[in-house]
Amino acid sequence: MTGGNGDTPGETPDDAQLDVFRVDAHAVNVRDLMARTVADLYSHLVTRPTGRAVRLAIESQLEEMERPALSLVDFSSVSILDFSCADEVVAKLLLSLRDGGVGGNAWVLFQGIRDFHRDPIEAVLDRHRIQAVLQGSGGGAELLGPVHPMDLELWIRVEEAGRIARTDVTGGLLRSADDEARLGQLLRNRLVFRHPLKGDILALSALSRELAPVSPPAVAPPSDATDSSGEPS
Template identity: 40%
Template sequence: MRPTIAHTTLFSYLVTRPTGRTVRATVERQIAEAGTTVLAVLDLRHVPLIDFSCADEIVAKLVLLTSDASTRLSFILFRGIADHHFEPIDSVLRRRGLAAAAESADGKPLLMGALDPGATAVWREIWSLGRTGASPLAARLELPRDCVRGLLDDLVARALVIRDGERYVSLRHALLDAAPPSPARTDREDP
């Protein structure tokens, strides 16, 4: 499955609930207009401040949207998460019992919010592998296949992993798969 990528880079101080509503409405509209499976990428590298009310309005409510079975065709990856973003986002997600996949500003995987340790371990393995099946993952983690399958089902239900037939794909890998190929490099100059 190749999702459509909707990429939004935010450039602002994200404070106040009305600001958060405006940003969220814009992202929701982009997702709705795509009309297909969407991986929304929200880049926070240029956001110097996000307060708890904006984190709740933007992040938590978008995560709620993606975890709703009727909108199962959308996924969200937060990128550029710095230390000053993590606390408010993690706090509001934990308070609501939600979780979100993210990358730090230096590209390291982050799982924000509430998720049990077993699901977190499975998520981290899928992130590092990119794409895998339940059986190889169970062998790698030395866990029973049924246990791993249950944890995978939870990750899929929370829109933290994409199921593609019998394989499971990290959101980062789906993003890389959807990127257009880079042009071939030539060492000669054109006349």
């Protein structure tokens, strides 16, 4: 089987082929994007129309990307996040990517996540029965959303390793007969990344570090951070 997220078993591409493939980092500072799409309160990600405007702006940018992209969606400057915006900017964005509605080669890592962001994000992930990879200010990543314990265990192994060479996947990463199917599910849900030529498996956090030179600078957290409010609609 071949594709943007996989490779053909048994084939070993030569170095010239490997040099052709590139992944772009698509850096999204949510506050800056809101400044271009809504009128005011750039640090307050509230109301569904605001969230929809931000999501559509991200999707439009991704559709213009010529190469596979890791979208780094930075929430560090968002001081208020309600459920309706979490539904649009997190859940519906992920669903659009997985359903092929936005390009075919994009992955998302939500960065700058703090405690008050987690409740609305977790609620909408639970509602849609999907998962997302989140990264806090300390750099550690977590898989949030309803997930089978064995899928989570496999994701953690990838996260802890960072990058797993193709030759170490079978017998190293995959430790049981069910692990291959579980890995396939993680790949289909875009929760980990497989280099389509090398066949290496990468955690999204590791991929972001490899693309770090084009990542946005860190933004200091706002001082007016508050609890989330609002309800899904």
